[in-house]
Amino acid sequence: MFKASGTNLLDLQAEQLSDWLKGFDTIISDGDGTIWFDDTPIEGAVEVLNALQSRAGKKVYLITNNGLKTRHELFQRAEKLGIQIPNEMHIISPTQTIVDYLKQHKTFDRTKRVYVVGNAAIARELSEAGIESFGAGKAEELQPGDKWQQFVQREFSTPTAAANVGAVVVGWDEYFSYCKLARACHILTSNPDCLFLVTNKDAVHKYPKLNIPGTGAIVAAIESCAERPALEMGKPNPLVLEPLLSTAGLRPERTLMIGDCCKIDVTFARNCNMQSLLVGTGSYQLDTLRENPQLPMPDVYLPKLGNLLPYI
Template sequence: MYKAKPKNLLELTKTDAKKWLNSFDTILTDCDGVLWHEGVAIDGVPEAIGLLKSYGKEVYFVTNNGIKTRHDIWKVATAIGYDIPETRIIAPIHNIVQYLQARDFRKKVYIIGAEAIRCELTEAGIESFGPGPDILQGKLNDYIAQQVVSQQRDEVGAVIVGFDEHFTFAKMLKACNYLGSNADCLFMTTNTDSVHRYPGCRIPGTGALLTALETSVGRAALQFGKPNPEICVELMKSGKVVPGRTLMIGDVCKVDILFGHICGFQTLLVGTGPNSQYELNELLQNPSENQRYIPDLYVPSLGDITKLI
């Protein structure tokens, strides 16, 4: 049997609501669209998180934000009312740094992405370059000779791709050659979110940029954001996260809810994301083929939980 439609959390009976609350010990929640919008807390959500914690729930924030360091995300969270240790925030840039440190990485990193990636790498003692504008000047052949062929490509041991508003042909050319000239060069990305949908516009995401580069080099990047289950595998190995007793909360079905299902978590979709309800309605047009994206439960806002419990 497949889920034709997720249950609305607010329509549960008191008995079922209590049963649901007792069915999980740990919560992993997305941040932007669930906890806050553009650094402003969503009404009632800090109180809802506090209430869940008062019931003994262990809470982790898990984000695909590739333009802020984990410390920056923590500062935003605490400034708007969330009591969360920095160590309870799972963020892609930090995940990448940990991966490199575990391998005693000593080479340079080329970044297609935000300054935050360079900042966190620098704090870890890893040399990097690339963020900011980079436009191909003059003729292509001259640029290749000066900026590509002449570069010490063997010094670059990793290429990281994140969201980059300065993405250009010049950057893709450099990354393609760093990766293409060295099979051992690591290829990593903060996430594969393809597009950010808003009521007034669509913004190409990291995944859109990444696809162009993956096509050029003929290999896929290692992914350090949702829905890759590897980002919380250590928590599961340690027993801090038990899949059957864990709830994943998110606002994007094809990222957050998919991540939850892959990991074996219960899933809850909130309607406060810019595209949450529209995406869910689209998926429900063909539920039999979209089961991995359809949440177990839905609630208009996480803040509504205070009405339930």
């Protein structure tokens, strides 16, 4: 109806908006910047998600590229904020997508370990699935007086350094270092069958007063030296939607993707043949997009998700 037009829903008549909403059976919503900031809900967003379920009868799922929490931990956050989704199966998270992918991939040997450049949540998700990992949430740096040549010789001079590792998984890592980069590079270049998975490739995390390097910056370093691309387990890769397509009867043409980032959320919607609603509570507003035509235009726009509540 509004394909890639950037229509501001507040410019529509109430009846038009209501008819538009009836065109969807399923709602998939981003979390950070769309529903909450950290652990603080954005005004009206929680009420909209709950009303979409209780009043409008929609199926609601939350999707995030946040690899700092397990799916269960994200479900607990949603409950704490008052979001009334049925269970944690309604959370789509990169940590769970990684586990599902490893369990289903024919070449991954469950007896092998996973090297994690990332935080402890990845290790917890893997452990719950019975997959052993190492490296997550820990610092690995050159010691005082240690030279990189000594580190490489000590750590990688024997075949066991890369043996019995079936995958390298990368997430956001505040302890990222030369040593971790070298270890990931050595494992990946020593074993071409080793899987290379990442929670996301978000290059930068944007906050109102600052920007910090995102997971994509870490991934780019490893991809560069390993000379192979990583497979993304978060948006905008449509792979993350496959479990819902196969088990929940989701129809993309009757699904609405809500998010605050045009590069990730709007692109994800396009990749999955869903319609997109961009909210202006993140880094992108409608005026910004019209001034930058190279950015993907959403189908529809709202200043904030809470604006939708009167029309449900």
